[in-house]
Amino acid sequence: MFDGLKDKLDSFRSDVEESAEDGSGADPEGAAEPEPPDEPSAETDGVEDTAAGDAPADADSPSRLQRAKAFATGKVVLEEEDLEEPLWNLEMALLESDVEMGVAEAILDQIRSNLVGETKSQMASTGDLVEDALRDALLEVISVGQFDFDERIAEADKPVTIVFTGVNGVGKTTTIAKMARYLEERGHSSVLANGDTYRAGANEQIREHAEALGKRLIAHEQGGDPAAVIYDGVEYAEANDVDVVLGDTAGRLHTSSDLMAQLEKIDRVVDPDLTLFVDESVAGQDAVERAQQFDDAAEIDGAVLTKADADSQGGAAISVAYVTGKPVLFLGTGQGYDDLDRFDPESLVDDLVG
Ligand SMILES: Nc1nc2c(ncn2[C@@H]2O[C@H](COP(=O)(O)OP(=O)(O)OP(=O)(O)O)[C@@H](O)[C@H]2O)c(=O)[nH]1
Ligand SMILES: [Mg+2]
Structure with a gap:
């Protein structure tokens, strides 16, 4: 029952994992590594200072700061651009599974708001985060009106x-x-x-x-x-x-x-x-x-x-x-x-x- 849909949801998880690995996950890592020669020092300093807790407020946008902090404490942040392509693929998959358009959009919105900016422990897998977000989004639309x-x-x-x-x-x-x-x-x-x-x-x-x-x-x-x-x-x-x-x-x-x-x-x-x-x-x-x-x-x-x-x-x-x-x-x-x-x-x- 619903095996085709199951496979498609599973692909979404691996899509986000892949995208997060070569997306934002790599970003703070790059910033923390020895800086490239031409990199303006303010940015790198910003990251390292963040760990020390005294980054200048105007040096970085809040999300950069948040990411840098998260990285310093062993967490990374999922960004909207990591999700764009997987979400597009998921939308196509849902429509192929004959999910009604408005419902597919509601699922996507919910996942986006659950996952964007989400921090995760480096030990926990992106897959777990995606699974939770998918579960919440599906449950939200499927349980409408339920009674015993x-x-x-x-x-x-x-x-x-x-x-x-x-x-x-x-x-x-x-x-x-x-x-x-x-x-x-x-x-x-x-x-x-x-x-x-x-x-x-x-x-x-x-x-x-x-x-x-x-x-x-x-x-x-x-x-x-x-x-x-x-x-x-x-x-x-x-x-x-x-x-x-x-x-x-x-x-x-x-x-x-x-x-x-x-x-x-x-x-x-x-x-x-x-x-x-x-x-x-x-x-x-x-x-x-x-x-x-x-x-x-x-x-x-x-x-x-x-x-x-x-x-x-x-x-x-x-x-x-x-x-x-x-x-x-x-x-x-x-x-x-x-x-x-x-x-x-x-x-x-x-x-x-x-
Ligand atoms: N595989 C499967 N077949 C089912 C299921 N429910 C019903 N069927 C089959 O669908 C066919 C039609 O079932 P009916 O109960 O006669 O359908 P109906 O809606 O009463 O049909 P009408 O009275 O003609 O409108 C029958 O061959 C049932 O055995 C189901 O859950 N799974
Ligand atoms: Mg009948």
């Missing part, structure tokens, strides 16, 4: 209604089946309600999952009103003390205004506790754009990115939360019922950078 899903479900009044939305074939129905298993493992009962009254065969498909999982399915005939089916699901749950209603919807294109209006209706009639937008991790920026469109039609509370097992780029996982303000809550990592992982920003970032 398990806690939310556990504490909510029952039944909790969750409606799943998204375009065709991304894995909504499969995610619902996985979610029923996920909830069961945490002690919550669930009922499936098939709001996909549009596609032929939709009832049969979800019924197979319900039977395999031992869950009750509420379904109407093809062509029926999706809001009514999910509403029936809620009534069934209320009457039977079921904790969670998992409402499926038909896949629809975000460009189809009729079908998007139908989502609004479901949202209005059912008033779900949570609406989860489902899309494929591999869809990258398309998934980000669709998340926004679906959020506009029926406000989403979070996203599930499926097929992360087949995604080496990770662009959607990095971008969705920052762009939409709604967190990625789960990753689908395969076709089995257990292949649904909580999206944990910290462990993802550890995995990407560590």
